[in-house]
Amino acid sequence: MGSPVPFAGAWFAVGETQQLHLIVHDGATFRGERGIDTRDSHFAVRLASYREAVDFLRSKGYREDAGELDPHRMRLQPHATAGFPQIYILDPDRHVIEINAAGLD
Numbered sequence: 101m102g103s104p105v106p107f108a109g110a111w112f113a114v115g116e117t118q119q120l121h122l123i124v125h126d127g128a129t130f131r132g133e134r135g136i137d138t139r140d141s142h143f144a145v146r147l148a149s150y151r152e153a154v155d156f157l158r159s160k161g162y163r164e165d166a167g168e169l170d171p172h173r174m175r176l177q178p179h180a181t182a183g184f185p186q187i188y189i190l191d192p193d194r195h196v197i198e199i200n201a202a203g204l205d
Contacts, residue, residue, distance in 0.1 A: 104181050107139060117146070135168035136175050136188045142196035150178070150185040150201035157199075162189055178204050 108124040125139040134140070147153050154176065162174035175188040187199040 104183060106181075119144075132194070133169060134194065136173060136190060136196055138175070138177075138186075138188055138196070138198070140196055142188075142198055144186075144198035144200055146200050146202065148201065149205050150187070150203075151205050153187060153199050153201070157187065157189065 110122045112120040112122075114120050121144070123139050125137075127137070127140075154174075157174055161172045163170075163172060164174055164176055166173040171190055171192070171194070173190065177186040177188070180186045182200075184200050184202060185204045189197050189199070191197055
């Protein structure tokens with residue numbers, strides 16, 4: 101069976117519940133003033149509730165309609181090709197963080 105994502109990489113199980121994804125991306129750079137790039141270097145955390153995570157982030161000022169370089173931009177992918185819902189944000193140093201859940205609630 102082929103990969104559900106359209107780019108090269110390797111996925112590793114880390115213990116019982118964690119994964120490490122290494123993604124090949126020709127455009128990767130130091131973060132600088134870049135916006136959210138879901139294929140750039142990032143780490144992911146899995147939470148119990150996608151909806152609660154979205155609500156919490158919105159309460160902290162994150163928005164889907166924020167400008168590409170706005171530090172409060174939030175990219176929602178409730179039906180991602182990865183097979184589980186994803187949220188992408190930037191930390192204060194502009195590193196990409198993926199937040200996901202096992203399913204859409």
